[in-house]
Amino acid sequence: MNIKNIKNLFNAYFIENWKTDLFQFGILAAIVLFGTLTSNSGGTYSNIPVAISSIMLMIYPERLFRNLHGASSKIHYLSIPASTGEKLLVNMLLANIYMVAVVVLACVVGYGLAHLYWIMRGFDVAFHHGPHIYPSGVLFIYMLLSVFFFGSIYFRKRTTLSTFGVGLLIGVIFSVLFSLILWVNGMMLVPKGAAFHDYVWSLDYSVDISEKVEETLLYVLMGVMIVYFYALSFLRLRETEA
Amino acid sequence: MIRLENIQFGYVKSKRLFDDVTLTMEPGHIYGLLGKNGAGKTTLLKIMTGLLFPNAGNATILSENASLRKADALQNLYFLQEEMYVPHLKIAQFEAAYAPFYPNFSHEQFEYYLSEFELAGAPNYLDKLSHGQKKKALIAFALATNTQILIMDEPTNGLDIPSKSTFRKLMASAADDSRLVLISTHQVRDLHSLIDMVAILDNGHMLLNASTYEITQKLLFDVDDSRTTEGTVFYTEETPRGNYQVKENVNGLDSNLDLELLFNAAMMKKNEIANLFK
Numbered sequence: 001m002n003i004k005n006i007k008n009l010f011n012a013y014f015i016e017n018w019k020t021d022l023f024q025f026g027i028l029a030a031i032v033l034f035g036t037l038t039s040n041s042g043g044t045y046s047n048i049p050v051a052i053s054s055i056m057l058m059i060y061p062e063r064l065f066r067n068l069h070g071a072s073s074k075i076h077y078l079s080i081p082a083s084t085g086e087k088l089l090v091n092m093l094l095a096n097i098y099m100v101a102v103v104v105l106a107c108v109v110g111y112g113l114a115h116l117y118w119i120m121r122g123f124d125v126a127f128h129h130g131p132h133i134y135p136s137g138v139l140f141i142y143m144l145l146s147v148f149f150f151g152s153i154y155f156r157k158r159t160t161l162s163t164f165g166v167g168l169l170i171g172v173i174f175s176v177l178f179s180l181i182l183w184v185n186g187m188m189l190v191p192k193g194a195a196f197h198d199y200v201w202s203l204d205y206s207v208d209i210s211e212k213v214e215e216t217l218l219y220v221l222m223g224v225m226i227v228y229f230y231a232l233s234f235l236r237l238r239e240t241e242a
Numbered sequence: 243m244i245r246l247e248n249i250q251f252g253y254v255k256s257k258r259l260f261d262d263v264t265l266t267m268e269p270g271h272i273y274g275l276l277g278k279n280g281a282g283k284t285t286l287l288k289i290m291t292g293l294l295f296p297n298a299g300n301a302t303i304l305s306e307n308a309s310l311r312k313a314d315a316l317q318n319l320y321f322l323q324e325e326m327y328v329p330h331l332k333i334a335q336f337e338a339a340y341a342p343f344y345p346n347f348s349h350e351q352f353e354y355y356l357s358e359f360e361l362a363g364a365p366n367y368l369d370k371l372s373h374g375q376k377k378k379a380l381i382a383f384a385l386a387t388n389t390q391i392l393i394m395d396e397p398t399n400g401l402d403i404p405s406k407s408t409f410r411k412l413m414a415s416a417a418d419d420s421r422l423v424l425i426s427t428h429q430v431r432d433l434h435s436l437i438d439m440v441a442i443l444d445n446g447h448m449l450l451n452a453s454t455y456e457i458t459q460k461l462l463f464d465v466d467d468s469r470t471t472e473g474t475v476f477y478t479e480e481t482p483r484g485n486y487q488v489k490e491n492v493n494g495l496d497s498n499l500d501l502e503l504l505f506n507a508a509m510m511k512k513n514e515i516a517n518l519f520k
Contacts, residue, residue: 002313005313005343008342008343011338011339011342012339012340012342012343015331015335015338015339016329016330016331016339067327070327071325072323072325072326072327073327075288075293075321075323075327076323076327078292078293078311079291079293079316079319079320079321080316080340080343081313081316081317081319081343081344082313082316082343083311083312083313084311086313239295241288241293241294241295242288242293242294
């Protein structure tokens with residue numbers, strides 16, 4: 001890893017993208033502003049901006065790797081004098097820190113302006129807490145981000161949609177498999193004369209572990225998934241040909 | 243500086259484009275890579291630059307495995323592709339974004355090359371320029387990077403006649419003993435006065451890789467047997483000004499290399515020409 005190459009990659013990114021980023025920042029801030037002003041919840045933080053922010057974060061990797069999706073722009077990107085690791089690291093920092101900061105800042109600005117408007121209009125508005133942030137929720141967003149990050153390198157076009165589609169397909173397949181296993185097992189285990197539905201619901205699925213351990217296991221699992229998808233992204237980018 | 247050893251490559255397994263390409267290119271020369279349409283010139287350039295990975299064999303650039311695309315190697319290599327990509331940036335912004343990647347980039351040279359191509363102070367965004375202007379801007383940038391290896395794929399495509407002259411002039415001035423320039427083209431007349439090494443690619447093999455000096459030592463470019471009637475004639479082309487010939491230079495006579503005639507001769511008498519330069 002060469003710090004100078006990393007600095008140069010950031011420099012090139014900001015020269016090329018600062019206007020688009022500023023535009024997205026403005027759009028999101030405006031959505032939060034008008035969403036908050038028009039909400040019937042008396043100035044409480046609407047969930048709509050959270051959803052839009054999440055979508056913005058998920059589609060951002062497609063923009064980061066857009067040069068990989070055209071024949072000549074791919075050659076341009078792959079020929080930039082920086083190693084695969086440096087290119088990947090810079091885009092990871094942009095997706096996981098920079099764009100998250102842009103999105104959070106846009107929400108804060110939009111929400112703050114809405115309250116400023118109410119105060120100027122003379123309404124007695126108490127500042128409400130923002131959305132409650134669960135660490136597992138944040139980690140889940142970062143895990144999704146790593147999946148879309150990989151998808152934006154793996155797929156050649158419409159990468160966000162393709163990743164979403166494949167993710168959905170895998171989800172459906174696993175659900176069907178799980179249901180099938182449960183059904184087959186259930187059929188074998190259900191005592192004669194008992195209703196299958198009643199039997200399945202009567203089973204105790206809980207595992208005897210503390211909530212803390214359960215939570216830790218969830219974090220570890222998501223952490224492993226994040227590392228796994230970024231490792232896959234590195235390997236895929238290294239093997240990408242023009 | 244560039245070494246290809248026993249390269250085998252095919253976009254599909256059943257159809258090989260290269261069977262066994264071996265080639266060494268050294269600094270201090272301007273190479274012309276010639277070949278028919280579909281011969282695989284661009285593919286070969288991509289293998290050299292690590293943009294495509296060979297199925298077998300080794301591609302080495304600046305003593306590094308090309309496929310690894312190491313930053314140190316890429317800093318000393320510039321590949322100007324035929325179908326250029328330019329971001330939505332003005333020329334000065336493009337320079338600010340990408341020049342820092344090249345340690346030997348010269349702003350003064352870039353300004354000079356742009357002025358020679360009549361692009362100095364161009365206010366437009368690069369992607370709004372005409373194809374020829376985009377090409378000229380990128381040629382100016384490529385030359386100003388001062389990389390040890392400069393690879394250009396069909397650089398004169400889309401250039402008008404004055405720009406082609408300017409291109410030749412700038413290329414001649416930019417070449418030095420430490421630099422390797424490789425130009426792939428099918429417009430051989432554009433390179434006639436420029437190159438000093440000729441590589442001809444045909445049917446998955448390197449048919450010829452020789453200096454212009456060596457070529458004129460072994461081949462005679464004659465009109466109507468005016469110099470000599472001796473030597474095997476490899477190729478004859480009838481023109482209103484007489485019959486142009488490429489024949490074996492058995493008497494060691496001097497003649498001017500005609501790339502187009504050489505290429506046609508190599509296509510007509512592949513084995514004979516290849517054997518002559520073995």
